[in-house]
Amino acid sequence: MSDLEVRQLRYFVAVAEELHFGRAAERLGMAQPPLSRAIRELERQLGVPLLTRTTRQVALTPAGEVLLHDARTALDAVTAAGRRAQRAGRSEPELRIAMKADYDGGLLPRILDRYREEAAALPVRLVLGGRGEQAPALRDGSADVALLPAPFDDHGLDVEPLLTEPRLVALAATDPLAARPCLDLADLSGLILPDGTPADREDLPPGTTDDFGVRYRTPAPCDPGGRPRGTVAGPRSRTLDLAQIFNLIELGSIVWFPPVSVVRRHPRPGVAYRPVRDLPPLTLTLAWPQTSRSPAVAAFVRTATAIAAAGDTRGMMWG
CATH class of the missing domain: 1.10.10.10 (Winged helix-like DNA-binding domain superfamily/Winged helix DNA-binding domain)
Known part of the structure; x- marks a missing residue:
């Protein structure tokens, strides 16, 4: 052959x-x-x-x-x-970090401050994308290192968990569920997440790889009061930015499970955040190609793991 x-x-x-x-x-x-x-x-x-x-x-x-x-x-x-090879040959090389906007557990500013002190540090460029785009960016050379939520396809990558933090449910402040101090996933029956997954069955395959994208579906069943729950209808999918996600939440069309670090950055009067007892936490992970021999990547990994290990937990608690 x-x-x-x-x-x-x-x-x-x-x-x-x-x-x-x-x-x-x-x-x-x-x-x-x-x-x-x-x-x-x-x-x-x-x-x-x-x-x-x-x-x-x-x-x-x-x-x-x-x-x-x-x-x-x-x-x-x-x-x-x-x-x-192209990037290595440039007169001003850089370190490209792939991540979702705001999905850094509040660590990135401290990581970058410390990283700049490293002898091998390079200027940093953020490569922002939706969920599921970070690992492919590492494999195709679009990025050198990534901050991303687990789980993901890690073949060909080295991985280091950085922190685990609770997630809350974000729902319309006018939703009757918002009057309760704490919820269970079963309470969210009939509601949908931004990717179209039923909110009480987060383990089901999502309608799209990006949880800032909505899988348009037929209207969900009504709640006992006759109010349609999770009504986002139509034949196709599209990608939404964070502002659009919040607008849909305020309208009662969807709910969302952001980590606490994202919640603290985005207080909104029309959105209520509530703990969900049986909602698994989010683990923020650092990943880079197994074949990487870059001193700049090695320095970033050392810095990020040290910051995560020494960091306080103020952003990890709620209430």
Whole structure:
């Protein structure tokens, strides 16, 4: 078997993710016939079928499932190598930190103050994104280190938990539940989270990878008083910023589970925050590529873990 080419892997991943040759060809900016020929040649080269094809559908074989997983990893590594080489060659290199806005447990200002004193420190650039975007940014070279909430896909990454803090429920101040000092998840039946997950079943797969995005659904059932609960209807998903999240909460359309450190930064008269007895806490985690040999990354990791270990817990309590 001859060595696989990056081009072949890109073609295969597009087809495997779309499971449709026409859509994959459009995504790749090429005609369908040469794409089909390229996939057939890849199968001949490997000596195994990667796809099953019928007139109605395309599906992955077991060999195709394996190749898809490894091809994604390989393509991420190739992209990351190019990006990191470009950044290393710049006259003013920088350390890129991926995170969600406000999801730093209140630690980032202290980490950066201490980090600047390190001999290996570089100027810092924040790479802000939604939930689920930080780990891929590390693997494709868009970022050097990340602050992100667990759990996440950590393959190819080194991970260090920094702190664990409670989460509260954010709901409309006019909601009858806001009159209670403490709630259980069962009390939130019929309400939905920003990603469309039922609030009392947070363990269900979300409608989207970003918990600042709303999966539009048919209206939820009414509560005993006849008030629609969690009504966010429609056929598609979109991404919302923090201000839009709060507006939907104030309107009673959704609820949200922010950590205490975020709650303290965003007091709003139209939003009530209440403890939820059986809501799991949030663990803030530091992650970086296992292959990293950057002194700047090593210095940031040392600094962040030291700050987290020595930090006070004022931001971790509620009430």
